[in-house]
Amino acid sequence: MIKGRLLAALIFAVTVLLVVVGTRWPIPSAAAYAGGEQVVRTASTPEAAVNNLCEKIRSHAWDDAYNSLADKARFSALDFQHDLVGTYPGLLTYSNLDSFEMQPLHASASEAEIRLRLKWATVVGPSVVTRQLRVVRDGDRWQVEWPIASQPPLAPQVIPVNYLRWDVIDRGAGDDWGMQNVDAPHVRIVDMHPVQRAEGTVILGELLNDDIYPAYVSVTATLLRKDQTAIASEGSFDKISHVLLPKQVTPFLIQFPDVTLADVGSVRMTPFSSLIATSADPVIEIQGQHMSPAPDASLSGQLVNQSGQVANIAHVLATFYDQTGQVVWVADQYVDRALLPQTPSPFNIHIPEDLARKIASERTVVASYSFRGAES
Amino acid sequence: MSRHLMIHCIAFGLSACLAAAQPALRVEPAQPQGSQALAEQTRSGVISDYLSAWQSMGSALEQNRPELLDRDFVGSAKDELSSTIAQQASLGMRSRYRDDAHDIRFVFYSPDGLSIELTDDAEYEFQVYARDKLQAAQRMHARYVVILTPGAARWSVRVLQASPQE
């Protein structure tokens, strides 16, 4: 009994001691995460200078980060901030720097070159930005030269757009039950193909809006055992373009982690569609689509916003087919910056190594979202 | 032996009670007017949901609980019954419907499949209570015209209207 009380008193005393120590002398990273000061060290090495810069970016201390640069005279603090998170609201505007990696490429007594990978945490997952930095020595400290990539300003102009938009009038709240809503758009699954991957079973396919009105679409797949009992049910979530204009096709990918294809007897597909108020713009061109073979197989290209409206978020979805025209993979990428009118914006979609050899052709579509308008 | 006999007697008594609780049902086999035939599955679903609606109505009016109507009634039928329950409650009244027999005839199945109309020559016991005292008990025989519309999982009564016997 006495021993127990002694132990309790001891635990209490140690806890109090640790709280006091942690508060009085916190470790730098904890302080940074708690919103306190950044983990800034003396910039006595090139790596320390880059580390300091990244910590300032992580805590959104844009002016501090800008003031630490060696070549700040070349551009303004606002240019620097826009280079990092975009001039117009985009995916990076609402993200945080999650982590960063440095890869020293070259070093001498007066300068060094470092490849920096900034990993941003966005609402749709991580977005990695790579920059090659030159770090120069100034006395006993090192300073980063930022490779500013400012976007050329758009020439003042008027871009005529024949605006096409659909609005939907639903039945009111009253109980005139004879007044039914307009029928939901007719959509059709034109291809569906389950594949086994290391991470589980994946359902690939394509969905067509076979109607004359835009449709908000999604697809749910239910895997059934041979005795027709359900194994699992999943939706396409963001591996689909949710808004389809008439006769537009979207790929979809539905993942079932930890399900083996051999256990699946059949698949029940349930497409969903509803009418949506949307516009036919902006039109986005996908220029210079090029497939690079394995290793590092990828599909790259550039998005060009052909309208005069800024597209804040762009989602590129690529469907890959084999020689028989069957879908073998669906991959996607969010473009982390807003698409400005007439301004090319690159994308690069990774293709799994083992599938790259099977791919004979591809089809790419873009879904975009403008903050002042609807998705299209 | 005597225990077995007792169990059999109880079981028989219960089944007799349950059978007595079920109203007698007759359904005319004729197809209703409309462009499409009424499938047997739809027919039996509608009948089952309609009889269930009578049970809900009976319970709701007897207990003055409008929420009991939610499953089986929509639209004007639900509004009317809910308003009756509110009136009963404010006057300290309640009423009891016990349906004894239904003679159902499907009269119209709308071409879009979005409504079914039927008539029901219903026999039921109707009791009225005020301040928990029985005011009247009457056997009723009325021809009901009923419109049902499909919901997510069942048919709901949208119109329930007694009309003078033809």
Add this chain to the structure above:
Amino acid sequence: MRRGFLFLMTGFALTIANLALAQEQSITVPKSIEAGSAFSVQCAGSGEGTLYIVGPGQVLRRQVQRGATATFPAGSLTHAGRYLAILSPSQSPPDAGSNPVSSFDVVPAAQPAKMSFLARPSRLPVDIHNAITGAVYLFDAYQNLILTPLPVSFELTNPSGAVQKRSVVTRDGAAWTAMDSSAHEGTDRFIATTGEVSSTRAVVQVTGDACNLRMNVAPADGKLLVQTDPVRDCSGNAVPDGTIVTFTEAIHDEKTTVDVPLKRGIAKVEMPAVRDATLTVASGVSLGNQVRWEK
């Protein structure tokens, strides 16, 4: 024997007395009342009492003087159905068997005030026989289904003004019809009318897929202006605006694609001007012509 006769006579006398009492306390209600109209209930007997009118659609209570007539103004009973009128004495505790009771019907008003018009489908391909259906239920001003036969007129008018007409008489409150979809695309007006009441629905006639899709290519400010001819289906109807047309420009192992919605019947876009590029056009399952740019 004498005792038995006495019992019989006593029973007979009690029955006569009960009948007389019932006669004295009876209530008289019209057999049938039109919804919303005024009515009156005659309560025989003497003293005060409570009159209940109870049905699934409404409940009324009124203090009455026996021997007088209780009048109910217009709008008192509005819901059609079978009702019970019960006269309960104010004093003695009621006995279920002794309260005078009378049943009566409230019937819908004769004049329709509202209709529920179910029209299907909201859009369909052109030129299909009996594919558009309309069903109507007629109600009076109090939402009661009108069961007396009434004529209903259905009219389907296409954008060019051509009209299909049907006249149908309701049975048990319902009427329905079926009509053909128009030969041309556009939005038809489907109107159901009875008396002063009418209801309108929009029915869109939809064309088929694009047919004989053709594009033209011309240089424009260092780029290529690619534009389709007006896009029509195989019957010559214009494919609706918004329909996606996909242009593809391929050269060696690179390609450029763009999904363009039809606007005012055509799709047009600017694409890079690349020598020896091959341009193709497609919409849905329809493939169009192919152009090789050699300049």
